[in-house]
Amino acid sequence: MDANHPLATREELASLDFYTDLADRYLAVDGLEARWVSFTNNEILPDRETAERMHYLVSLARAVEETLDSAFRSGHIPGTAFFGRGNEGASVASAMCLEEHEWLVPMHRNCGAHLAKGHPPRSIMSHFFGRADGPSGGRDGNFHMGYRPKRITQLISHIGTMVPIATGVAWAAKARGKGEATINYIGDGGTSAGDFHEAVNFAAVRKLPLVIIIDNNQYAYKTLLSDQYACDALVLKAPGYGLPGFLIDGTNAPLVHHVCSQALARAREGGGPTLIESITMRAAGHSVYDKFSDYVDMEHFEKWTSERDPIKRLDEALIEFGVMSVEEVAASHDKARKDAEDARDEALKSPMPDPAHLTEGVFAE
Amino acid sequence: MITYREALSAAMWEEMERDEEVFLLGEDIGLGGGAFNITKGFMEKFGRDRVVDVPLSEAGFTGTAIGAALCGMRPVVEFQFADFVTESYKMIVDYAAGNHYRQMGPVPIVLRLPAAALVSAGPFHSQNPEIWFFGTPGLKIVAPTTAFDAKGMLKGAIRDPNPVIFMEYKKFYNYPVNELPDVLRPEIPEQDYTVPFGEARTLREGDDISLITFGTTVLEALEAAEVLENDGVSVEVIDLRTLVPLDKEAILKSVRKTGKILFLHEARKRGGVGGELAAIVSEEVFEYLDAPVRRVGAPEAHVPLSPPLERAYLPSTEKVVDELRDLAAF
DSSP: OOTTSOBOOHHHHHTOOHHHHTSSEEEEEETTEEEEEEOOTTTTOOOHHHHHHHHHHHHHHHHHHHHHHHHHHTTOSSSOOOOOTTOHHHHHHHHTTSOTTSOEEOOTTOHHHHHHHTOOHHHHHHHHTTOTTSTTTTSSOTTOOOBGGGTBOOOOSSTTTHHHHHHHHHHHHHHTTSOOOEEEEEETTGGGSHHHHHHHHHHHHTTOSEEEEEEEOSEETTEEGGGTOOSSOGGGGGGGGTOOEEEEETTOHHHHHHHHHHHHHHHHTTOOOEEEEEEOOOOSOSSTTOOGGGTSOHHHHHHHHHHSOHHHHHHHHHHHTTSSOHHHHHHHHHHHHHHHHHHHHHHHTSOOOOGGGTTTTSSOO | OOOHHHHHHHHHHHHHHHOTTEEEEETTOSTTOOTTSTTTTHHHHHOTTTEEEOOSOHHHHHHHHHHHHHTTOEEEEEOSSGGGGGGGHHIIIIIIHHHTTTTSOOOOOEEEEEESOOSSOOTTSSOOTHHHHTTSTTOEEEOOOSHHHHHHHHHHHHHOSSOEEEEEEHHHHTOOGGGSOGGGOOOOOSSOOOOOTTOOEEEEOOSSEEEEEOGGGHHHHHHHHHHHHHTTOOEEEEEOOEEETTOHHHHHHHHHHHSOEEEEEEEESTTSHHHHHHHHHHHHHGGGOSSOOEEEEEOSSOOOOSHHHHHHHSOOHHHHHHHHHHHHHO
């Protein structure tokens, strides 16, 4: 690590404030050293083409989820729905770093990652609506979905389970020796699950090409961070596994892209896994049924959702540094909104699954 | 003739030579050759990236195997004892078993579970895992009892696109071949072969009572049938070989002939596979029955360690004989 970056003191770590301490720097952890790396928003911006795509996808992620939310309220979604509001920037900007042939192992709040990897909004809508042409044919719903044509694995409800799956995907990537890597997400709550430990440890032991992004959105359903872990930050678990780690503001999409692309490059070159703790705010309930204002500190919530909204931040940064004009940003949002609504309209015309096929496909032939 | 253990080794060795996507994961299987020395010499031949000594983390390495299988690899996972598969339960039942049904692709993994009682192995090294998996769709469950089946079924399991619960019986690993009944030591062909799943094997033909079993209790079944022959009762003994898929027709055909049926397994009677099989018989061939469907399995207790307790727990030849005589007299 660059010795020019100042060391974080024990006091600084013990009193970390995600809102103020990560505004213009991030924490890089390696071994027993944690250093502050300062940045300006200008220097971390991706090239214009990437930035435009990022903007559209971040906006699309929100538009798809807002469309789904209103479809839920209209009775079009059986079961429940989880959304990643507040995580769109981190989700899109990280998954965008993957190549077409690389696998993505997403979690519940990764609509953005699905879209960035190429999962069409139309297919996502059909899945939520329980339709026959969704990726699971109506056999599951909500964000329990994968999309094999774009190499996205399915997740199951059991939190933590997906980290070992990601380790296996990374194992296959390494075994085939083509320099491929994978990304997996886990929440702050998920890091408490034993599977997280087992998988991260094994990935580290075998130097697997895996980037694990902890989406620390400050709530695990109704549980506070202070009831979830006792370390100063989850990224500080990385040295215990012999891994490097980064603690970043996940509402700054270009920063996520900047850090994640470095971690992936390292993984592809055989350098092994990286743990990235990405701080966001879960800007909605755990699910559509969750009345979160009952237990969330709403003053803290308002501060984050107004000042650290990933879409607003991206709009402002791209305009401020002349990457996109005000008109281009507005047009990008309009296109995203229209694409989401068109996808919904099409999906609502899809047939429901036929019970005649209920027991088909239990086994592969 | 080779032992059951050697048959398992040969199956994996040949499959690894045949297909480079096949690899092994498990605790102590590389450097140490595994708790039962089934993979001895494998790491030297295939390297540490295909014979993988994993950290102590059953859920983690089962999940790793599933992830690799999603990408088209063919992992074979060795559990040191079948009992430890409970660590991995959600990975198998919730992830692997349903992935294909949810249209997310096949999960070709083999879970090798050294199962059932040995001698005083205690509550955590003696269990029969089929009871934990039998109710879950999407898992094949196989139970080879001979070296021939061990080899052919393991090869078949590795080539199968589905998750396979592969129960292998510690009791048979090193069982002296010359002490086995002839019917349990079929000739193993030189050339490549697989044993198709879902085909039961009649170990002994009979006319009076059908005795249906699988796993370790094939031994007690054959002994008991011998005793009944001296009574003048002809018992048909069938080894199911695989539980999923199930050769239902073999069971029904036999009981249509004999009119009396006894299900035998080492696992507990309550919640054991015999209950489901008895229900099938009652539903489908009730009119052929001349006596109630009977079951022999372990009693309602955990597998105990101390010899007198363990002897009392396990289904013995005497218990099977008693049930058969009861049925014969019915």
